[in-house]
Amino acid sequence: MAITALVLALLMVFGFLMRASQAGLLVLPPDRFYQVLTAHGIGMVAICGLGGAGVMVYFLSRYVALTSAIVLANLVFFLLGVVLVLGGIFIGGFAAAWTFLFPLPAVSQNTWGPGATASYLVGVLLVGVGFLLLFLDTMRAILKRYGSIGKALGWPQAFGNSTEEPPPPTVVVSTVTSIVNILSIAAGAVILAVSLVNTYAPSFHVNALLAKNLIYFFGHSFINATIYMTVIGVYEILPTYTGRPWKSSKPFLIAWTAAMVMVLGVFSHHLFMDFADPRWAQILGQVLSYTSSLPVLAVTAVGTLGNVYRSGMKWNLASSLLFVAVMGWSVGIVPAVADGTIAINRVMHNTLWVPGHFHIYLLLGVVAMLFGFMYWLGSKAGAADTALDRASFWMYVVGGFAFSAMFLASGAISVPRRWAVHLDPWLAWDKLATLFALVTVLGAVVFVMKFLGRARKIAA
Amino acid sequence: MEQKLAVLVTIAGSALLIAVFAIVARSAGTPASADAVAAATARWRTRLFWGLVVVFVPIIGFSLTRLPYSSGTQADAITIQATGHQWAWEVKPDTVPVGRPIEIRVTGADVNHGFGLYDANNRLVIQTQGMPGYTNTLQYTFSQPGLYHVRCLEYCGLGHHTMMAPFVVTANQVGAAR
Numbered sequence: 001m002a003i004t005a006l007v008l009a010l011l012m013v014f015g016f017l018m019r020a021s022q023a024g025l026l027v028l029p030p031d032r033f034y035q036v037l038t039a040h041g042i043g044m045v046a047i048c049g050l051g052g053a054g055v056m057v058y059f060l061s062r063y064v065a066l067t068s069a070i071v072l073a074n075l076v077f078f079l080l081g082v083v084l085v086l087g088g089i090f091i092g093g094f095a096a097a098w099t100f101l102f103p104l105p106a107v108s109q110n111t112w113g114p115g116a117t118a119s120y121l122v123g124v125l126l127v128g129v130g131f132l133l134l135f136l137d138t139m140r141a142i143l144k145r146y147g148s149i150g151k152a153l154g155w156p157q158a159f160g161n162s163t164e165e166p167p168p169p170t171v172v173v174s175t176v177t178s179i180v181n182i183l184s185i186a187a188g189a190v191i192l193a194v195s196l197v198n199t200y201a202p203s204f205h206v207n208a209l210l211a212k213n214l215i216y217f218f219g220h221s222f223i224n225a226t227i228y229m230t231v232i233g234v235y236e237i238l239p240t241y242t243g244r245p246w247k248s249s250k251p252f253l254i255a256w257t258a259a260m261v262m263v264l265g266v267f268s269h270h271l272f273m274d275f276a277d278p279r280w281a282q283i284l285g286q287v288l289s290y291t292s293s294l295p296v297l298a299v300t301a302v303g304t305l306g307n308v309y310r311s312g313m314k315w316n317l318a319s320s321l322l323f324v325a326v327m328g329w330s331v332g333i334v335p336a337v338a339d340g341t342i343a344i345n346r347v348m349h350n351t352l353w354v355p356g357h358f359h360i361y362l363l364l365g366v367v368a369m370l371f372g373f374m375y376w377l378g379s380k381a382g383a384a385d386t387a388l389d390r391a392s393f394w395m396y397v398v399g400g401f402a403f404s405a406m407f408l409a410s411g412a413i414s415v416p417r418r419w420a421v422h423l424d425p426w427l428a429w430d431k432l433a434t435l436f437a438l439v440t441v442l443g444a445v446v447f448v449m450k451f452l453g454r455a456r457k458i459a460a
Numbered sequence: 461m462e463q464k465l466a467v468l469v470t471i472a473g474s475a476l477l478i479a480v481f482a483i484v485a486r487s488a489g490t491p492a493s494a495d496a497v498a499a500a501t502a503r504w505r506t507r508l509f510w511g512l513v514v515v516f517v518p519i520i521g522f523s524l525t526r527l528p529y530s531s532g533t534q535a536d537a538i539t540i541q542a543t544g545h546q547w548a549w550e551v552k553p554d555t556v557p558v559g560r561p562i563e564i565r566v567t568g569a570d571v572n573h574g575f576g577l578y579d580a581n582n583r584l585v586i587q588t589q590g591m592p593g594y595t596n597t598l599q600y601t602f603s604q605p606g607l608y609h610v611r612c613l614e615y616c617g618l619g620h621h622t623m624m625a626p627f628v629v630t631a632n633q634v635g636a637a638r
Contacts, residue, residue, distance in 0.1 A: 031618050097615045103592070104571045104617060109546050111618045208572065208592045244494050251505060273574070273613075274589045275529050275596035283524060290516045298509045301477075305484045306501025312491030327481040334473035338466040341519075343526040347462050347584045350574055350613040408470060412463045414584035416576065416613050419621040425582055 001374055002455050003075075004051035007043065008367060009441075009448040014040040016437040022422045023430035031111065033420035034095035038120075041098030042085060045223055046127050048362065050078055051370040052229030053134060056177065058373075059170045059236045064141035070133050077130025084123030092116020097418065099219065102191065102211035106199040114199045121196045125189060132185045135178040142175055149175065153260075158253035166248040169235040173228050176260040180225040183264065188218030209276055213268070220267035227329065227361065228259075230369035231300060234322050237376050238304065241319045242311035246303065255295035262292040272345045282342060289340025293333045301330040317385045317393055321372030324397055328364025331401075332357055335408055350418075353411025359404040363440070364397065371396075371444070374451040381457040388446060396443030399436050406433035463583070528586070530563070530597040537561040537599070542610070544573025544590040547619030549610045555628040558605045564598040566590045574613025577627060580606040587613055605631040 014036050021028035028036065057071055088094040094116040096104045105117045146152040146167060152175040156162035166172075191214040194206045235246045268285035271277040304326040313319065335357035339348045348354070375385075410429045415422065422430055538557075542564050543550045556562050566575040566588050573590035575598070585608070588596040612623035 030621065034615075034618055034620075095618060099615070101572045101614070104615075107546070107571050108617055109619075208568075209594060212572070212591075242488075244498075251502075273587055273596075274591065274594075276591065276594040279529065282527075282529075286524065287520060290520055294509060294512055297512065298505050302501060302505045302508060305480065306497060306504070308488050309484045309497050309501070310487045310490050310492035311494075311497075313488050315485075315488065323481070323485060327477065330481075331474045331477050334477070335466065335470045338469050341523050342528065343523045344462045344466050346528045346587065348466060349587060350576075351584065353466070408467070412467045414463070414576075414578060414582060416611060416621075418615040421621045423582070 001051065001054050001370075001377070002452060003079075004047055004054060004370060005374060005448040005451050007047040008051070008370070009445055011040050011043045011047065012437075012441045012444050014043075016434065016441050019430060019437050020434045021420070023427055023434045024422075025431065025434055028420070030420040031093065031095065034097070034418075035089050035093065037418060037420075038095050038097050039086065039089050042124065043082075044362065045098060045219065045226070046078070046082070048226045048230075048366050048370070049131060049222065050075075051373075052226040052366065053131070055233045055370070055373050056138070056170075056174055056229040057134075059232050060138060060141075060174045063168060063171050064138075064145045066141050067137050070137040074130040074134040077126050077133070081123040081126035081128075081130065084119045084126065086123075088116045088119030088121075088123060092119055094120045096120075099215055100195060101215060102195055102206060102208055103198060105195045106202060117199045118196060121192050121199070125192045125196075128185045128188055128192070131181060132189075135181045135185070138174055139178045139182065142171060142178070146171065149179070153257055154248055154253035155257070157248070158250055158257065166253060169246055169248050169252065170232050172248055172253060172256050173232050173235070176256050177225045177228045180221050180228075180260060180263055184218045184221035184225065187214045188222070191215050191218065209271075209274060212271060212274065213277075216267045216270040217264075220270060221263055223358075223362075224263045227366050230325075230366050230373070231329070233369050233373045233376075234300070234304060234326055237373070238307055238319060238322055241313045241316075242307050243313070244307050244311060246307060252299050252303070255299040259292065259295040262288050262295075266292050269340045269345070272342050273349045286340055286342050290337055293337055296333060297330060301326055316375070316379060317389050318372050318376035318379055320393055321368050321375060325365050325368035325372060328360055328368055328400075332360035332365060335360070347414065348411060350416060351411040352407045352415045352417050355417055356404055356407030356409075356411050359407060360401070363400045363404065367444075368396075368400075371447045371451075374447065377458045378451060378454040381454060381460070383450075383454050383457065389450060392443040392446035394443075395439050396447070399439030399443060403433055403436035403440050406430075406436060528588075528598075530599045534561045534563065534599065537563045540564045542566045542575050542590065544568045544570075544575065544612065544616065544623065546570050546617050547612075547623045549575075549612070549623055549625035551610060551625055551627060554626065555630060556602065557630050557632050558602050561599065561601045564588075564600070565595050566598065567595045568592045568616075571616050572614045573616050573623065576611045576613040578609045578611055579604065580608065584613075589614060602629040605629045 020026045093112040142152045154166040157166040197204050239246050266288040268281045269289045406429050415426045541552050568590040575590050576587040577585050579585050588598050608627040610625040
């Protein structure tokens with residue numbers, strides 16, 4: 001978690017630098033801007049994945065026997081991969097964004113070379129191998145304890161008449177996450193390998209539309225599964241404050257099975273503006289964009305509200321961050337569903353509306369959950385919240401919402417995403433976004449410093 | 461219009477959710493029976509689920525009747541070929557009259573690009589992806605003359621933000637495109 005905390009802070013600073021550069025408040029040359037963009041995007045996906053995996057492993061270990069060597073191997077693969085990714089970007093100049101849409105990694109007009117591309121692709125592949133090992137091990141451990149995927153997901157209780165105790169929420173969510181991520185990483189590995197071969201043998205190529213489907217299946221599924229991993233922290237920690245255990249009710253079990261099925265198909269909403277994609281896939285993408293919000297709102301959001309409502313609990317930083325994280329996840333759904341409507345996506349796709357909605361999910365959802373988990377570890381070790389902690393909480397939450405809102409406002413006036421240089425009419429929003437980014441980052445830096453300061457106590 | 465709708469829905473939905481979370485957060489200090497709250501939570505869950513289903517079904521149904529995808533070739537349409545290169549747009553012709561149906565056939569010569577057409581007020585009007593090996597067709601009829609701009613909406617390398625090209629819609633409704 002210490003690595004997660006440090007990297008989160010660093011990548012948030014990268015985000016601040018990009019917004020400040022777009023606002024004209026400092027100068028990042030375009031090549032450097034796009035390198036930072038690439039590092040920020042792939043880095044955030046990976047580090048949230050690592051932090052989420054940390055939360056999952058921490059709680060899942062209470063129910064099943066995980067292999068500690070595999071957990072360690074995941075960390076080693078992660079660190080090796082990160083070194084290669086950073087080398088490819090900041091030494092080799094690779095800047096194809098986290099999406100590395102085929103065939104861009106190999107077609108850069110010689111602005112970066114094949115060595116940089118290979119370093120990046122192999123680095124991401126190594127990170128993926130580490131995660132794949134981890135999720136194969138979680139599935140192994142879950143199957144050993146519960147016997148089958150159906151039983152681990154609580155199907156006998158959800159769809160049958162079983163009166164047996166259902167698996168706890170952590171096991172259900174870990175099963176969903178493992179299945180989704182094994183499939184998504186496999187898809188990602190295919191396109192990474194194809195891109196790598198194409199870099200050195202351009203005559204070997206793949207259909208660009210198929211490649212795009214594979215990339216978004218990988219990326220969208222992985223980041224959603226990351227949210228799922230971190231929400232385990234909400235299910236496990238919040239009840240320790242409210243005194244109301246979070247149980248695997250029938251709606252809970254049905255919702256998570258539904259979420260698993262839907263998340264595997266909803267990625268096609270990234271391809272609404274690829275008119276060549278099959279029409280059925282686009283329509284399915286819109287329908288699933290709407291329906292996949294139902295499990296989140298009806299189970300996790302309502303469950304959290306019901307768990308907290310008149311519980312008599314006392315708020316601290318950990319519980320506050322976890323509660324806000326569920327709110328952030330829920331609020332992020334609204335602009336996401338709007339953009340998941342093809343008729344609206346027509347004028348919103350690849351504008352700043354898109355990072356607007358996913359920053360609400362990630363900054364105020366996943367990352368808030370991770371910080372909440374870190375504060376909970378600190379409170380377990382006897383650390384008390386201070387006035388600085390509370391001030392940082394409000395800076396992070398208010399700053400984060402305002403920062404994300406600036407993305408949404410910019411998207412609503414059609415500012416394109418991933419532009420190193422912005423036109424004059426867009427700069428006012430960029431400047432406000434930079435201010436709010438600064439406030440958010442300062443709040444996050446306090447969280448990180450506090451966690452690192454408590455790390456030895458927590459480890460003891 | 462679509463942008464305004466998205467903003468209004470987002471503001472209303474977000475405000476409602478934040479208000480509910482704030483009310484519940486404030487209630488936390490005053491204890492009540494866990495069983496009674498659990499029963500109420502279950503009722504609210506059912507209401508929310510079916511409420512969203514009732515709201516979503518007509519929205520999905522109606523919005524799916526307004527898809528931007530082309531439906532066959534229009535006989536009197538002016539055809540425009542738009543090709544994305546690293547890092548420039550090649551658009552031929554780049555001048556069309558107002559009021560005539562146009563078909564813009566978009567492709568990418570090297571990597572993925574995004575063809576975004578902005579009006580004189582910097583508002584995105586239409587877009588599609590320009591992909592190597594594919595041609596995506598946009599159908600549109602301009603109702604306002606003026607100077608429009610093509611901008612790239614898919615990240616395509618270090619010159620991505622420089623991919624801009626003018627596009628003129630003339631007030632003259634008669635005559636062929638240049």
